[in-house]
Each structure stands twice: as structure tokens, then as C-alpha cells.
Amino acid sequence: MSDSLCWGLALSRAGAPVLERLDQAGLLGGRLEPGGAPSEQLSRHWAQASAFVVVGACGAVTRLVAPLLVGKHQDPAVVVVDPQGRFAVPLLGGHGAGAEQLSQRVAALLGGEAVLTGASSGSGSLALDCFGVAWGWRKGLGDWDTLMKAAARGAPIAVNQESGCPDWQELEAASALLRPAAERLPEGGAPLSLVISPRQGPGCRWHPPSLWLGLGCERHTSLSLLERLVERALDEAQLAPQAVAGLASIDRKGDEPALLELAGRHRWPLRLFSSEALAPVAVPTPSEAVLREMGTASVAEAAALLAAAPQSALLLPKRIERARQGERGAATLAVAQAQRQWAPQRGKIHLVGSGPGQLDLLTPEARLALAESTVWVGYTLYLDLLEPLRRPDQLRRDGQLTQERDRCRLALELADAGLNVALVSSGDSGIYGMAGLALELWLERAPEDRPAFAVHAGLSALQVAAARAGAPLMHDFCTISLSDRLTPWPTIEKRLKAAASGDFVVALYNPRSLGRDWQLGRARELLLEGRSAETPVVLARQLGRAEESVQLHSLGDLPLDQVDMLSLVLVGNSTSRRQDGMMVTPRGYPGAELC
Incomplete structure (x- = not known):
């Protein structure tokens, strides 16, 4: 079992059930065995673990982890949970190590509450040094500690977004950050900057996946040559490797070993295009030699632009890298920027x-x-x-x-x-x-x-209605929607007749609306062909809400005008009965022998 996991530890037997629930839900990668000294167990896995969930008292956990602390950028996340599972507290590594997010997951699974005390979460604002991960971005360079301290003081932060999804700006947590700097306090000095861009540069930077690297190469080109070409090109153009969405090339290079290994090493998707798709793409540096060989005048530039389409822009025209001593082949590279970020492998x-x-x-x-x-x-x-x-x-x-x-x-x-x-x-x-x-x-x-x-x-409404009414689903049942928006009414009638002849308990979804006011009456007629007018019916409306209503009726006197799209109608079978305000469908028919 790998140590790069979220480990669980209960400091007492009272906390074991909580840990068991988290383990069963798949949250934990491993559990530290009870009985051993907790300090020794934590120490053994501390350096390699990504996180710990400890069930116990905050004070006890604090004393246990204190001797193990190295620094905020090295220590794992530690979340403390009380033995009743009511509260999840991110004790250590709230932002960088992901303890706040982990505490929210723990609280969700236990039906409890995440107790967040960090400056950002406590004020309902964005944690600037980690929020971009949730938006599919990669963190770049910058003095993040200084930025976070300034944000905690309420100092102005200048925000500049050049690429990536802008929807985050609509967040309630982003409202204070995005107010004009003049409204956000301060005195003197230029504000610190938060930059969302594919480019490297000053300020603290998030890099959305918006760059496509178009690559062409000779057969059996060395991997070291491709790595050098990509690294130098991005560095010289001041483009961030973290902003790369993927690689693109011609389909004839789909089995090129170095190209496949380059994509695999960096976890970059590889898009391949036919020469027929690449040929119409307008590029600044077409090549007659490439046209004769490949059937398209461009591979690198055309592939980059096509992968980044629509509305792509070429940031770096084709450049060539040739083999050095001990290497083979040659390669071309171009970089295009997409208007929309793309990283389905992260989503x-x-x-x-x-x-x-x-x-x-x-x-x-x-x-x-x-x-x-x-x-x-x-x-x-x-x-x-x-x-x-x-x-x-x-x-x-x-x-x-x-x-x-x-x-x-x-x-x-x-x-x-x-x-x-x-x-x-x-x-x-x-x-x-x-x-x-x-x-x-x-x-x-x-x-x-x-x-x-x-x-x-x-x-489903079927289950909740059944629970409210007693035990109406103890034998075979079916569900039928009476909405003919997606299903032809003749097909619905066929299913109703089959349900009636098969003596199923029937749950009717979408039973009646302002524009469909006759279908429920017709459904009742068809069901009455196969069962008694005294058949019990549950009419459930607004289940699980303040206006909830659950009534028992007979099929023959079902009040159709009280039914709408917020209702579910549950019709019993020939053995269902109503008694003392409850409805029950026996598990077997008369004469059946039950175990």
C-alpha cells in the first residue's frame, strides 16, 4: 500500500465507527491500526502521506503532530473529526495541502459540518493560492505568501485575467476581490497582482490550460530533442508549461515513439489530424517540401491552430530543432492559444x-x-x-x-x-x-x-411515497410516465394495458399538468380494466417539502383535479389493501407459502 494516501486514525474505540464510515465510502486510502502508539504510527507515514483524518480531540491531535512539523509547504493535511462525526476541522494544511477541501468532503459523507477558520474561508472569500485548481488551472510562480497576507489585511489586489474560464468572477466569494481597488482600502503603493494567463511574468499566476503545441518530426526523432525543443520554445516566448492543454500533430505520427512518450510523461493529450484536415488551415510559414511529403504545407502550425480552434491565435510560429550529438532526427514546433480552456482529463x-x-x-x-x-x-x-x-x-x-x-x-x-x-x-x-x-x-x-x-x-419519489404510505411495494411493481412529450401516447397506453393485465403495482410519474389534463383519466380507465375500483391509491404531492401531502384514495374515486406535476400517483395491485390509514401490498398472493 502506497504512503501517498489519505490515512485514517482513531484515537479511541469511540471514534472507530466514524472511521469505518469514511473507509467504506472510499475516502481513506488506508487506516492506521488501533492498538499501536499513535505518535509512532503518524511518524512512520508522515513524510510520504498526503493527508490524515484523525478522530479525536483537537488538543490531543495538536500535541501528536507538533513534533513532526516541517513547514507549510511540506506537511500533509490533517483533519480532526469528533467521535460523533458532527464536525470536521482542518487543523493543518488548510490551503496548500487541501485540508479545507478534505474537511468539506468528510463533513458531506458524515452529514456534519466543516469548521473552517482560515482567513479566506472564515470571511467567505476566495483562497487565492488554491482556488484556481477548482477551475482547472495550474499554479504558477509568484510570492504567494505575501499575496495571501495582503489579502487577509484587506489590501487591494489587482486582478488581470488574460485567458481561461471567466465564470469564477460571478462567485459570491470573489465579489470583494473584484471591487475597484479604490473601494477596497488602502493607502499608498501599487497593489499586488493576481494574473490568470498562459504567460509567465510578474505577480502571482494561475495558468489555464489554453496552449496547444503543434509538433512535426522526422521518423524516430529522439525524445531528448523534443523535450529540449518544447522547453526552449516556451521559455523564450515566456509561455508557461502549466498552461499547455495538449499536443497536436498529423495522424501519420500517431505511432511515433518519442511523441507518444512526450505526451505520456507530461500527461498531455495528443490530438491527431489528417492531411486533408490540416491542408486548408492558413499558416504564416507553409512549406513546399512538407506538402510533397505529407500532403499538407504545414504540420506544426496547422495542427496547433486546428487543435486550439475555434478562434485560435498563433503565439509562436514554427521553429526547428535539429539533432545534437547522440540524437536522431529533427522536429518543428508551433504554439497556438485557444479562446476556451480545455482539460477534460481534469474534469x-x-x-x-x-x-x-x-x-x-x-x-x-x-x-x-x-x-x-x-x-x-x-x-x-x-x-x-x-x-x-x-x-x-x-x-x-x-x-x-x-x-x-x-x-x-x-x-x-x-x-x-x-x-x-x-x-x-x-x-x-x-x-x-x-x-x-x-x-x-x-x-x-x-x-x-x-x-x-x-x-x-x-x-426517487416512488420510494418516498411508499415509505410515507406504509408498504405498498412489497411485490412486483412498475413505473410509467404519463408525459407524452418524449413518448407517443399510443406507446404509453400499451404500457398501461400491460401493467393492468400483469397486475403490477403502478407508480404514475408526470401524471397531470395544465397542458395535459386528460391523460390521467384515461390511465385510470385502462387500469380499471384489470382491477377493482376499490384498489387503494396513494396520492403524494410535494414530497419532502413543507407543503407535503400524502392521501389514500380508491382507484374509482381518485380526485383527478387535485393531481399536478408535483404529484405522484401510486396504484396498488389486486392484493393491495388499505387499513388504519396505511396501505400494504402482501409479499405473496393468497395461497402462496412464504419463508
């Missing part, structure tokens, strides 16, 4: 089922996904219900109810830029939610262009 799209709306019905996995996401995308009503969980450093993007495809595309675009994005559905995202459409759009992409994708379970 992730989370399909989050928010449940019916009540926060205590949100699953721990869904809470964790929300805590880890930089942007939340969803229908306004669903985001409003989750709003108490959103932090000032998290952005929300609201969409219209019927514009599901647009919301999916937006979420994927943000994940392409290197962000963690929560695409929110009510209930369970995989049950009449956004998961299917998002997955279809994700699968349309080439595998190398896909951000990570995860579906997080939520509680």
Missing part, C-alpha cells in the same frame, strides 16, 4: 439525484458530489432546494424546466474545461432524470475527449 461530471427536496433525504454520496463540485447546473426549483448546502466559492447555473439538453451540454462544456460539475435532477437522476441524456452526449465523444462521469443515486 468530472456528477449526475446528482437530489431526492424529493428535503435535505436530510439527500444521500451521503450525493452530498459528497455536491461538496466537490465547482459549479451546480440544474432546474431553478431543484437548485433552490439545495441552496443551503452551497458555499460562496461554488457557482450555480440555472436552467429552464424543458431545456434538459442545453443543461447537459453546459455541464459537459464546463467539465471539458477541467471543472467538477454537478448536474442536478430531483429524485434519482437515473429515474426520469438527467443521467440518460447526459450519458448519451458523453458517449458521442471520443474516449480521450471525455471527462470523468459518475452517477450518484438519490431517493
